[in-house]
Amino acid sequence: MSNNMYIARSTDPAILEKAESGGVVTSILKSALENGIIDGVVTVRAMKGDRFSGVPVLITNPEDLIHTAGSLHCSLPNIPRFVKEYLEGAAKMKLAIVGKPCDIRAIIELQKRNQIETDNVTLIGLNCTGTISPATARKMYIQEFKVDPNSVVAEDIDDGKFTITLEDGTTKSMDLKKLEEKGLGRRENCRRCLFNIPTFADLALGKWGTEDIEEAGTFVEVCSDKGRSLLESAIEKGYITISEPKKESIEMRAQKDKMELEHAMMWRERDFNPLLEMDLPDRLKYWTEEFSKCIKCFGCRDVCPICYCENCLLEANREYLVGGEIPPNGIFPLTRLAHVADSCVGCGQCQDVCPMELPLSKLFTLLNSKLSEVFDYVPGIDREQRPPTTVARDEELLIDDTFLRITSAMKKSDETETDEVAMSGK
Numbered sequence: 001m002s003n004n005m006y007i008a009r010s011t012d013p014a015i016l017e018k019a020e021s022g023g024v025v026t027s028i029l030k031s032a033l034e035n036g037i038i039d040g041v042v043t044v045r046a047m048k049g050d051r052f053s054g055v056p057v058l059i060t061n062p063e064d065l066i067h068t069a070g071s072l073h074c075s076l077p078n079i080p081r082f083v084k085e086y087l088e089g090a091a092k093m094k095l096a097i098v099g100k101p102c103d104i105r106a107i108i109e110l111q112k113r114n115q116i117e118t119d120n121v122t123l124i125g126l127n128c129t130g131t132i133s134p135a136t137a138r139k140m141y142i143q144e145f146k147v148d149p150n151s152v153v154a155e156d157i158d159d160g161k162f163t164i165t166l167e168d169g170t171t172k173s174m175d176l177k178k179l180e181e182k183g184l185g186r187r188e189n190c191r192r193c194l195f196n197i198p199t200f201a202d203l204a205l206g207k208w209g210t211e212d213i214e215e216a217g218t219f220v221e222v223c224s225d226k227g228r229s230l231l232e233s234a235i236e237k238g239y240i241t242i243s244e245p246k247k248e249s250i251e252m253r254a255q256k257d258k259m260e261l262e263h264a265m266m267w268r269e270r271d272f273n274p275l276l277e278m279d280l281p282d283r284l285k286y287w288t289e290e291f292s293k294c295i296k297c298f299g300c301r302d303v304c305p306i307c308y309c310e311n312c313l314l315e316a317n318r319e320y321l322v323g324g325e326i327p328p329n330g331i332f333p334l335t336r337l338a339h340v341a342d343s344c345v346g347c348g349q350c351q352d353v354c355p356m357e358l359p360l361s362k363l364f365t366l367l368n369s370k371l372s373e374v375f376d377y378v379p380g381i382d383r384e385q386r387p388p389t390t391v392a393r394d395e396e397l398l399i400d401d402t403f404l405r406i407t408s409a410m411k412k413s414d415e416t417e418t419d420e421v422a423m424s425g426k
Contacts, residue, residue: 024218052134056082074137080106080305105380125198127206130190189348202227209253291330300350
């Protein structure tokens with residue numbers, strides 16, 4: 001195998017029946033587990049058949065994988081947090097972790113900080129154009145689609161349409177833009193996301209580029225030696241079959257990605273420009289009013305996949321805070337912003353859990369986009385590039401900074417004073 005792109009399909013009838021796009025992800029993972037390449041799989045499974053309650057799970061029995069086949073667009077599992085917080089005992093296990101682009105990026109950022117094992121982890125990235133919060137999905141199904149939310153067995157987002165499949169096999173589609181104009185559809189952070197195909201994972205899989213194929217299939221892009229090893233094993237053991245994609249398929253995949261990026265930039269301009277066009281006093285007033293709503297519930301900190309300090313300086317019992325109390329007003333969200341803005345992956349979990357509905361995702365994504373320009377750093381993309389707060393580039397060391405000039409002047413003043421004292425014999 002010399003190419004990096006393939007069209008693949010499972011050979012397992014049971015998986016093909018349950019899966020949505022050829023069942024390749026499930027079959028590759030089953031092959032890896034049954035043949036001892038990995039010890040476990042971290043993926044998402046619906047709780048008791050409830051599509052609105054997908055939770056991260058660790059699977060070690062290959063037969064259980066079939067229950068995770070298919071996509072859950074209306075669940076918000078926090079895979080990176082699950083791996084970091086609950087799988088410390090599995091640190092020595094060889095794991096395959098399945099996730100959306102933001103999940104994979106968060107895991108890569110945590111790996112850079114030595115919070116998640118690198119050598120024993122293989123990242124399986126799934127194409128994603130957005131997720132919908134469970135509450136929004138239920139509301140949308142009732143108000144717009146006029147169906148019982150519990151009768152929906154599948155969802156899909158493609159070509160600007162949101163499509164649902166019901167228990168009787170019928171489908172209903174609506175224009176995604178119109179839904180989002182009504183405050184429905186995808187979560188805010190998903191609308192602004194610039195990463196649909198996770199080529200920073202070891203394998204990137206999705207259905208884009210398979211539209212002209214008679215039987216359902218999965219477009220697979222190999223992004224590392226780890227990914228190639230997993231794929232080749234599944235082929236050799238007969239779990240999947242592959243073919244080379246046509247030029248038209250590759251172009252279609254790229255075109256769909258480009259279209260989604262254009263939509264994301266449109267949403268960014270729409271969300272960010274009004275804030276950027278404010279003069280400084282008005283902008284300060286806007287954020288001060290928003291931050292004043294914060295009740296310091298710690299939800300955003302606890303759910304953030306990048307927060308990892310064992311002793312958080314924002315805790316109420318930290319003695320070096322005034323009176324040992326929780327920071328007042330805007331200090332709490334501003335401190336978190338200062339800590340993780342450079343590595344925010346835009347997952348939106350912080351805003352999802354905020355009981356006061358602060359526009360945290362908007363703030364973090366906006367600031368991260370500006371920091372990315374300054375430091376030439378995009379979180380979770382390049383595994384070798386260190387976070388900007390841990391390194392200094394050559395051009396940064398040459399900055400003619402006011403503080404550096406003052407420090408230098410003070411140092412020279414101290415040296416002169418010392419010399420004068422020495423010369424006077426005092």
